[in-house]
Amino acid sequence: MYGSRGAGRLRAPAAALGAALLIAGCSSGSDGDEPGGGITQQPKGADPFWVNPDSNAAQQVASYEEDGKQSEADEIRKIAQYPTGEWISPESPEDQARGFTEAAAEADRTALLVLYNIPHRDCGQYSGGGAADGNAYRAWIDGVAAGIESRAATVILEPDAVLHLVDGCTPGEFHEERYDLLKYAIEKLGGLSATQVYLDAGNAGWGHPDQIFDPLNRAGIAQADGFSVNVSNFYTTDDSIAYGKQLSAKIGNKPFVIDTSRNGKGPYTEGDPNERWCNPPGRALGETPTTKTADPLVDAYVWVKRPGESDGECKGGPKAGEWWPDYAMKLAQATTP
Numbered sequence: 001m002y003g004s005r006g007a008g009r010l011r012a013p014a015a016a017l018g019a020a021l022l023i024a025g026c027s028s029g030s031d032g033d034e035p036g037g038g039i040t041q042q043p044k045g046a047d048p049f050w051v052n053p054d055s056n057a058a059q060q061v062a063s064y065e066e067d068g069k070q071s072e073a074d075e076i077r078k079i080a081q082y083p084t085g086e087w088i089s090p091e092s093p094e095d096q097a098r099g100f101t102e103a104a105a106e107a108d109r110t111a112l113l114v115l116y117n118i119p120h121r122d123c124g125q126y127s128g129g130g131a132a133d134g135n136a137y138r139a140w141i142d143g144v145a146a147g148i149e150s151r152a153a154t155v156i157l158e159p160d161a162v163l164h165l166v167d168g169c170t171p172g173e174f175h176e177e178r179y180d181l182l183k184y185a186i187e188k189l190g191g192l193s194a195t196q197v198y199l200d201a202g203n204a205g206w207g208h209p210d211q212i213f214d215p216l217n218r219a220g221i222a223q224a225d226g227f228s229v230n231v232s233n234f235y236t237t238d239d240s241i242a243y244g245k246q247l248s249a250k251i252g253n254k255p256f257v258i259d260t261s262r263n264g265k266g267p268y269t270e271g272d273p274n275e276r277w278c279n280p281p282g283r284a285l286g287e288t289p290t291t292k293t294a295d296p297l298v299d300a301y302v303w304v305k306r307p308g309e310s311d312g313e314c315k316g317g318p319k320a321g322e323w324w325p326d327y328a329m330k331l332a333q334a335t336t337p
Contacts, residue, residue, distance in 0.1 A: 048110045049112045057328065120174050154196045227257075231304045259304040261306070
């Protein structure tokens with residue numbers, strides 16, 4: 001399927017809601033201050049996104065330090081010190097969105113949120129599921145919007161949702177509903193005063209922009225702030241820029257963001273082609289999150305996928321979205337600072 005099983009299918013951890021509410025008062029607004037656990041915010045001028053001081057990576061750093069494993073802590077700090085996407089789970093979306101955006105506002109930063117709950121999600125693969133129906137999805141989007149309110153947020157909308165309309169993965173009877181739901185989400189979230197919405201548009205390895213630009217238009221890309229590429233995938237930043245620019249030219253020169261979380265060594269090229277995206281060995285962290293990119297059409301490099309969390313139960317991994325310390329360590333160790 002063009003290598004389309006790329007989103008890695010993160011689910012927000014069960015503790016996300018509680019963490020969001022607990023950390024809302026834990027962050028400081030000045031550059032370099034420590035929001036908690038020794039994890040610092042990055043300089044705002046280059047990286048406006050919020051670093052979660054209670055992330056799985058930050059907790060792993062604290063655990064290693066408590067055990068006197070300083071070298072291991074230093075490796076995982078390569079992940080913990082940078083902002084990553086907060087994947088909003090199906091339960092209590094308003095509370096989660098409020099918690100994350102309030103914490104980000106306390107630190108004078110922007111929350112990076114990922115919405116991944118479209119009905120018939122992931123075609124029954126490792127992260128199959130999603131909202132029960134269209135009404136449930138609209139209510140979920142309404143909850144996210146109510147939680148964000150006027151606080152700054154950047155939203156990555158539904159990884160693979162459009163791509164799976166193109167590659168044959170999502171049955172045809174669900175297509176029109178999905179287009180309508182994506183348009184609804186873009187309009188609802190885009191109507192907030194300080195929220196930017198980037199609709200996911202696949203990756204450099206799945207196919208060609210000619211195959212997806214019309215579906216993006218039908219999904220409401222004209223009303224979005226832009227699109228995202230390479231979410232949870234491994235294609236190089238150069239290849240992602242080339243793909244994004246070709247696609248942008250077909251949809252009104254929309255800007256885009258690139259997930260660089262694990263693309264430091266490019267894609268894995270061995271084994272089953274249909275499973276190369278799933279917990280591939282020998283990968284590395286990519287460019288760190290920033291709005292200072294190599295091309296004016298690229299709004300930001302972002303870590304949408306949280307490095308160190310599993311893509312699914314393949315190659316010895318735990319369930320999709322669960323923290324996997326060994327994989328996190330290998331990513332970090334393979335990365336040149």
